[in-house]
Amino acid sequence: MIRSFYRLFFLFAFCCASLQAQSALDYQEEDQRLFEAMVDRLQSSATLQGPTSERLIALGKTFLGTPYVAKTLEQEGDEQVVLNLRGLDCTTYIENVLAFDRLFQNKQSALEEFGQQLEYIRYRNGQLQGYSSRLHYFTDWIRNNEQKGLIKNMTAALGGVEEERAINFMGTHPQYYPQLSAESEVKKIRKTEETLSKEAFCYIPLDQIEGIEQQIASGDILALVTSIKGLDVTHTGFAIWQGEQLHLMHASTSGEVVISKKPLREYLKGIKKNMGILVVRPL
Known part of the structure; x- marks a missing residue:
């Protein structure tokens, strides 16, 4: 009985730690629908088996016609990983294309995994640690993502x-x-x-x-x-x-x-x- 209690306790503690390690993902139902449609359409595409430049152009073209929306990352409250495929600004467009490429190259297909790719690209050293950890200046974005090898x-x-x-x-x-x-x-x-x-x-x-x-x-x-x-x-x-x-x-x-x-x-x-x-x- 005591052993069972401790087993459950440690399992609960492990699950809590795992949840804390994953940053909050902010998205809407429409974003999930758009994401799933993109994955279904492109996951097995021959285009995504080619060189990086060809893959990025193919992925970039899938967003043609997507509305421009400014300040999509500026949300109230604590900083979260914003996943918005309904509207993009110039930087989130770049980030989403790169994140999809990393997702497919890593044989991933889950929305949460896509969110992790966005976080890795968007935040200093790949980790969301508050508003100031976001790579706000593009030269900072370049330097940090170059250090990551991206x-x-x-x-x-x-x-x-x-x-x-x-x-x-x-x-x-x-x-x-x-x-x-x-x-x-x-x-x-x-x-x-x-x-x-x-x-x-x-x-x-x-x-x-x-x-x-x-x-x-x-x-x-x-x-x-x-x-x-x-x-x-x-x-x-x-x-x-x-x-x-x-x-x-x-x-x-x-x-x-x-x-x-x-x-x-x-x-x-x-x-x-x-x-x-x-x-x-x-x-």
Whole structure:
């Protein structure tokens, strides 16, 4: 009797520990339906057996027409892993495509496993530990996911130029971020910003893109560098070659996930305060 009690006690304790280890997943019934439809359609697709670049383009195209929705990760209360397939912003589009690729490459198919892939990509060192653990700045996102072995920053190798840049927009404008109402959270963000600002900022200027364009591959992640004080990047998407022209496949603020009608260099000319790009290659 006593042995049975202790067995049950330790089983209960183990289950509780397992539940605590898995971060809360925030999704709606429609997200689950969309996820299951995606898995059914693509899990055995021959397209997903090819090189990384081909897989990402195929996955990226499945989201074409998905509405653009800003700030889908900004929820009330404690930070959770948000799984929203109904509407995407430019970063969550990238993250969802990468997460689906990792899911299929790992022979996984459960919604909870997809949530774990999102968490691994979206948060510092792959673990949700509060709002400040989210990789808010895209240069931070790049550096941390490069450390995880998921991507390689190609910018310097393509002839990018370095400059000193103070990245501190969130820390100097906490009023724009409801989750930064607590001073303790602001301090954590500022600590991250101090680290980012100490590192050299490397990018490919607008007038140099033509010279390196042929070295950009379909499936590369392109991040648009801004001159806005305190920021690094304001938009991102996937490079995609259409015939002999390089375009951008992205969650466009104009309304939905699209492939840009204009070639990349022409498209960038229409972006206010754009200085150039970062080029990142998924592995």
